[in-house]
Amino acid sequence: MKPAPFDWYGPTTTAEAVDCLAKAGSDGKVLAGGQSLIPMLAMRLAEPKALVDLNAVRELSYIRSGEDGVRVGALTRHAELERHADTQRLVPIVGQGLRNVAHATIRNRGTTVGSIAHADPSGEMTSVLALTGGHVVVQSAQGSRTVGWDDFFVGALESCLQPGELAVEAFFPAMTAKSGSAYVELSRRHGDYAMCGVGAIVEVDESRVTSAKVSFISVTETPIVIDLTDAWNEGAEAAAQVARESIDPVGDIHASAEYRTHLAGVLAVQAIGEAIKHAKERAA
Ligand SMILES: Cc1cc2nc3c(=O)[nH]c(=O)nc-3n(C[C@H](O)[C@H](O)[C@H](O)COP(=O)(O)OP(=O)(O)OC[C@H]3O[C@@H](n4cnc5c(N)ncnc54)[C@H](O)[C@@H]3O)c2cc1C
Known part of the structure; x- marks a missing residue:
């Protein structure tokens, strides 16, 4: 057609x-x-x-980094952000999430702000924005407003953007020095949308996990952030159980609701384990 x-x-x-x-x-x-x-x-x-x-609006193609975090303009392609050295240093979960977005050719053209504006429940960058506690800057003829991640996503494929509004920038706050992160997911073929994906950010203090937060894709309508710190310190199975209880996925031709629920538990444990390793590497 x-x-x-x-x-x-x-x-x-x-x-x-x-x-x-x-x-x-x-x-x-x-x-x-x-x-x-x-x-x-x-x-x-x-x-x-x-x-x-937007493709000729060059002033919207930028990545501005400061010690507080990274600001990404609406015309910045996924691939540019994925390779940005300061972003890897300040908010490594951004690159870890981006490497799971589709194929390299799609990342060369697709924009990170566009992906957030699209509000796809399977879009990795929606969960990364949530996990980092980020926000979106929105502009219209009436002026500009800043919308926190928890107000931005309204439903599946639905953001809070109103007619006439442009998402001009996404802000990802910097991760702390004691933190580490990981993004893991499972899809039927490499580059496909995930049946379930989990991003994790942890904080480790002298081998003790003082914070472990996760966010999911493909198993919630809008991004959520779950604090698994206490559950993780009780054991991996306790963390998996809280992860499974936090979501209510629907099944489709790619995976049943039961399988997605199972994956959420397995991947949450895997993501936290990898994030702890990453935190130790960053601290070394
Ligand atoms: C085969 C294939 C596989 C893919 N797999 C994945 C995947 O695994 N994970 C993933 O996250 N994505 C995936 N994508 C989507 C890809 O990441 C897109 O780049 C992204 O979803 C949208 O970004 P875009 O810049 O292409 O937006 P567009 O396609 O141009 O726009 C998407 C929507 O957002 C709106 N929009 C875009 N920018 C703005 C803005 N600045 N302000 C207001 N509204 C705006 C548009 O009006 C439209 O409604 C895949 C795409 C394809 C074709």
């Missing part, structure tokens, strides 16, 4: 992009990397009357 007809707008500044979106109102959609939107248009799962293409 081919997309339904639409008007195309090619702004070159953020202000122009916001202006185009304001004019388009509820008929408009942002086009970023197009890795999710173009297939949806081709299958006519979305039929916007106007597309506001």
Whole structure:
């Protein structure tokens, strides 16, 4: 199938992009990397009357790092962020999550902010934003607002963005010096969306785990962050059980709800184990 007809707008500044979106109102959609939107248009799962293409808005392609964390502009591709040295140092969970996003070719084009705006329950970067306690900066003709991760995701494929609003930046707070992280998942084929994925950030103080938090994909509608510190210190099976009890997945042709629940327990334990190892490596 081919997309339904639409008007195309090619702004070159953020202000122009916001202006185009304001004019388009509820008929408009942002086009970023197009890795999710173009297939949806081709299958006519979305039929916007106007597309506001961000690809010439160069000022939205940036990664700004400071000791407080990393700010990522709306035109920054997954691949650029994945290879960014300061991001690997300050918030390693970002690169660990990104390496699980699709294939390299898709990461070359897809944007991290677009992935968050898309709010796919299987999108790794939604869970990474949650796990780090990040936020999204949103701009519209009315001004700008900052939305914490826990208010940003409203439902499956649904964010809090209103017609006319552009997500201009995602912020990932820096991880502490005592922390480590890992992202593990299982998919049917390499590069496919995961049947279940788990990101973990832990803090280790002289071999004692003082914090162990996880976030899931493909088993919750919107990202959640679960504190498994006490359960982990009781033992791996206790942590797995709390992980399983924290989610309520639905089954589909790729995996039953029972199997996804089982995976959440296994992968949570694996992710925490790897994150502890990572914390010790970072501290050494
Ligand atoms: C074969 C395949 C496998 C994939 N596997 C994975 C995977 O395993 N994990 C994963 O996370 N992703 C996966 N993806 C999706 C990929 O990561 C996309 O890049 C991402 O979901 C969307 O980013 P994009 O820049 O391509 O956005 P687009 O496709 O351009 O847009 C997606 C949606 O977000 C909106 N949007 C985009 N940017 C903004 C913005 N700045 N402000 C407001 N709204 C915006 C658009 O209007 C649209 O509704 C896969 C894609 C393909 C084709």
